[in-house]
Amino acid sequence: MNVSYQWLSEYIDLGGIEPQELAELLTRGGIEIDGVVSRNAGVTNTVVGYVLEKEKHPDADKLNVCKIDAGTGETLQIVCGAPNVAAGQKVPVALVGAKLPGDLQIKRAKLRGVESQGMICSARELGINDKLLPKELQEGILVLPADTAVGTDIADLLGLNDSVLELDLTPNRSDCLSLLGVAYETAALTGRPLALPEPDKALLPSADKTADAIAVAIESAEACSHYAMRVVKGVKIGPSPLWLQNRLIAAGIRPISNVVDVTNFVMLEYGQPLHAFDAAKVKGAVRVRFAREGETLVTLDGQARKLEPHMPVIADDERAIALAGVMGGLDTEVTPDTVDILLESARFAGAPVRKTSRQLGLRSEASARFEKGVDPERVRGALDRAASLIAQTAGGRVTDGVAEVRLASPEPAVIELSLDRINRMLGTSLSALEAKTIWSRLQFAAEPAGEGAWRITVPSRRGDITRGVDLIEEVARLNGYDRIPTTRIEGPTTTGALTKPQAIRRELRKLLSEAGLSEAVTYSVTSSGRAALFPELSGAAEGMRPIGLAMPMSEERSALRATLLPNLLEAAAYNKSRRNASAAVFEIASVYHSAEEKLTTLPAEHPRLAFLLTGNRIGAGWNQTATAYDFYDAKGIVEKLLARLGLAGAVRFEQAQPGDFHPGRTAALKLATASGEEIIGYVGQLHPELQREFDLGDAYAAEIELKPLYEAADSRIVYSTLPRFPSAERDLAVVVDGSVPGASLVEAARQAAGEWLESVRVFDVYAGERLGAGKKSVALSLVYRHPDRTLNDEEIAEAQQSVVARLEQSFSAELRK
Amino acid sequence: MKDRLEALRVEALAQLQEVADAGRLNDLRVHYLGKKGQLTEILRGMGGLSAEERPVIGQVANDVRAAIEAVLADKQAAFDRAETARRLAAETIDVTLPGRSVAAGSVHPLTKVTQEIEDIFLGMGYTIAEGPEVETDYFNFEALNLPKDHPARDMQDSFYITDEILLRTHTSPVQIRAMKNADGATPLKVICPGRVYRRDDDDATHSFMFHQIEGLVVGPDIRMSDLKGTLLQFVQAMYGPQVQIRLRPSFFPFTEPSAEVDVTCTQCGGQGCRMCKHSGWIEILGCGMVHPKVLEHGGFDPEKVSGFAFGMGVERIALLKYDIDDIRHFYNNDLRFLGQFARM
Secondary structure, eight states, rough: OEEHHHHTTBOOOOOOOOOOHHHHHHHHTEEEEEEEEEEOOOEEEEEEEEEEEEEOSSSOOTTTEEEOOOSSEEEEEEEEETTTTTTTTTTEEEEEEEEETEEEEOOEETTEEEESEEOOTTTTTOOOOOOOOOOOHHBBOBBOOOOTTTTTTTHHHTTTTTEEEEEEOOGGGGGSSHHHHHHHHHHHHHOOOOOOHHHHHOOOOOBHHHHHHHHHEESSSSEEEEEEEEEEEEEOOOOOOOOHHHHHHTTTTOOOHHHHHHHHHHHHSSSSOOOEEGGGGSSSSSEEEEEEEEEEEOOOOOOOEETTSEEEEEEEESSEEEEEETBBBBBTTTOTTSSSSSEEEEEEEEEHHHHHHHTTOOOOHHHHHHHHOOGGGGHHHHHHHHHHHHHHHHOEEEEEOOOOEEEEOOOOEEEEEEHHHHHHHHHHOOOOOHHHHHHHHHOOEEEOOOOEEEEOOOOOOTTOOOOOHHHHHHHHHHHHGGGGGOOOOOSOOOOOOOHHHHHHHHHHHHHHHHOEEEEEESEEEEEEHTTTSSSHHHHHGEEEEEEEOOSSSSSGEEEEEOOOOHHHHHHHHHHTTTOEEEEEEEEEEEEBBBBBBBBBHHHHHHEEEEOOOEEEOOBBBBBBOEEEOOOHHHHHHHHHHHHHTTTTTTTTEOOOOOEEEEEEEHHEEEEETTTTTEEEEEEEEEEEEHHHHTTOOOEEEEESSSSHHHHHHOOOOOOOOOOOOOOOOEEEEEEEEETHHHHHHHHHHHHSOOOEEEEEEEEEEEEEGGGGGGGEEEEEEEEEEOSSOOOOOHHHHHHHHHHHHHHHHHHOOOOOO | HEEEEHHEEEEEHHHHHTOOSSHHHHHHHHHHHHHSSSHHHGGGGGGGOOTTTTHHHHHHHHHHHHHHHHHHHHHHHHHHHHHHHHHHTTTTOOSSSSOOOOOBBBOHHHHHHHHHHHHHHHHTOOEEEEOOOOEEHHHTGGGGGGGTTGGGGGGOOOOBSSSEEEEESSHHHHHHHHHHHTTTOOEEEEEEEEEEEEOOOOOOSSSSSSEEEEEEEEEEEEHHHHHHHHHHHHHHHHHHHTTTTEEEHHHHHHEEEEEEEEEEEETTSSSTTTTTTSSSSEEEEEEEEEOOHHHTTTTTTTTOOEEEEEEHHHHHHHHHHHHSSTTTTTHHHHHHGGGGGGOO
């Protein structure tokens, strides 16, 4: 909503309040002003001139030489290039010394040898947005009405010495979609009195009865609660007077014709949209009803609209003639030939208007106002105001009476509120007098209702106020938010602490970033193709279905992600295309799973951790050679984070072949739980085909479910006594089949070595021709220790012997000697 | 004999004085003090001395030995020092070459800012509440006083999955869930960080997915002045004690009264600059007193308790804090961008 400062000052004295100050005042009061724009873009010394003569320029086909009377006492000769200039016109003339927008200085000049003492201006040259002008005025120079006085300052004439306040209204303050609303607000903020129009007094008596000309009916009460019409007979359609055009242009609305301009003017003034029909084209009575199945309507913009039965329309006896509250119909449009008009003012229900305008993609000034709700008590006032202004600007006679149906008159809200409640809610210590002053500035009727309490009747224009808290807000904002003190919450203290999952996520972020990985944040929505990757991780392998958005903005963002890794692949690819082929990234976020084809319940949200390593772990340097990431880097990170959560022994890595991973280089993570083992994720190299798809080199990744880790994580630390006796370390190497997992050898050794085994680890793995095809040698290092004494050689040898025996027995291992 | 000893002393000390290397020093040690050395040689004649002379000569011999040994030790120490110095000099390396790099990762700037805000509120006795990102229309809208067809739903066009299920448009539904979980118990003090989604075309300042942190306090006699006090405490912890706040009336369906909150421009300290459009203030928060209907939906009696709520966009805070010019940087995950946030 754009509000002209000059226009506003017709209703309230703004003396001493500059536009910028007014903007500040309104903003601090809750009506945010986005900007204050001067309508004068830099026009000086430009006046109305009369074109006495026009002759062709002797040396230039496209130029004319005009003789102009600009009221300066002398006849000016001005060369003008506009094709539409003609003798007898009133035009804007920038005199020598004038300034025009764009730092244009008008000087005495010679154009192709002919002297020119000024410039005849187009609207654009005057800094007027010519999109807001009637078509005929957009081309060439601006031709002014014939009755304009020569010598009049053009800025005054076109209302350019004005500022426009751009309101950024919150949805509750639709009352300020009107000049009157902004005037009430200004009055409340300044305490100054209002001077409102009194349209009923402006109407002349008439012998013609409206009832003889038109009948109206509301057939669908859900669409409309109040429908009123007046008839203006014998109008003469033409351009509006300049004052009216200026108002509309200041508000950003294009003047069209006197009748249409008045309806727009009154809509801006009262906030009540109006519509004028050509009475000759309306057949029979006018009614509000819902559209019929298959009904169509050509709207004012020339579009044929297919109507649906939820769309409210205005209809005559034969057909729909307007989309109620949204747009008029072309058939009954006011045209230059129109003589009698039907003027409509109505209160259409917001929801159907909203639905209709959305569905048709047709949002108008009218629909915006109906959607938010119009003042039920302004339907008649606006109608009368418009009728009287049409009579004033287009001639014609307003018939006597109103054709009207009013089904409901909403009861005004009456709210009881005490000073104590206000002060307790705000933390203020306002007095009863201060509160009363606020009621009176708002022009809310407030009767006393006991000690320090009022019964307040909210005027119909403020439909947003329905409860005590709404009134408290009025007090708060008019008293000033800056006058609310700052206090500390009273009452018991509370303890702030992270939950276990929150603490774990923080720990993991810290751990991974310190391990050299960068945290990524990626979108939760992805393409359906990406959502289908990694079937084991996405749950697709277990019957989970993709979750698509109903109306995606693009195919790339059409489905909820079911895994994290595709986004990390994208991040790595993004970096690679920017010459950064090495990436170590992780993300902690939720994925969404549901087995339902169409959701009836919320999908499961699984918090997960994923990371991806590609390129070099160590870059080449003067003292080191580049080292590429491999599987064991990824696994090492997983082991590190499991250890941090106290789960080093609780998770087993098992060879696995989940989709989109390298079938020979991937492990499932199996967490031991009370009910057995649960797969909580995978770590491995990505499938070479997938790597290629993302144009990446070898990439190693893991994606791990966090909820099971939250539950299993064990942060308890219990000290164990440091050993007092020396340990003994023994190595052994066995040759086994290449497919025997190293972890199985370690586990078997651990079981066989007896109670004094302290640790066992693989320290070398070797495969080579000497061992035979498909064979490998695995070297284990075992550490033995007794807590209370030194072990002797025999005891250790015995333990080693049983390890060897177990390995021979279980894995057909051969001891290397 | 005494004379011989004294002569030995003079001769030995003179010789030692001129020694220039450790080998020669050792030779002299053997020559004078060794088993077959000069001193032993002289002392062999002790047997011919009288009982009176013997201790006197013994004393002299010890003095001579001590004198030679002292010089020997000094010389040896000097040679050792020189040797060490030589060795260390040979070990010199170029300390200006770069060190062996320790892999450096980073926490995402949005995480950093979120954790910073969380920590401030944890210190103020809040807990962190979380809720689903895929929400029901009820929790996302209706319980927040945004019934179907409410015009304010315009402000946050949403990604629906079905008519009743959508990607949450704000973290406010978590407030309803937190209130329901509290089961009427007060005081309730939570903050709710998380991802939210709105149907916005992405550009330098808009992203269809972004992050919010909201706060909620419910208790008996919670006042709007408490809200102001809380926010002031927060922004001063975040931006420094010189920072002030300014509340402007605004509208949110779920609060009444509602306000938008500006803080002193962090760039110019309120003097006015390009960042604050010369106003000296930067808008960072929305807030208000919890609407009675919202309290009811959360299972509280608005006649008995009151509350305040506030919310902010994490991206906006991070853009301002780090002077980032384009919100899309947060989601591109360019390592050259992420790497800039590796500091404490």
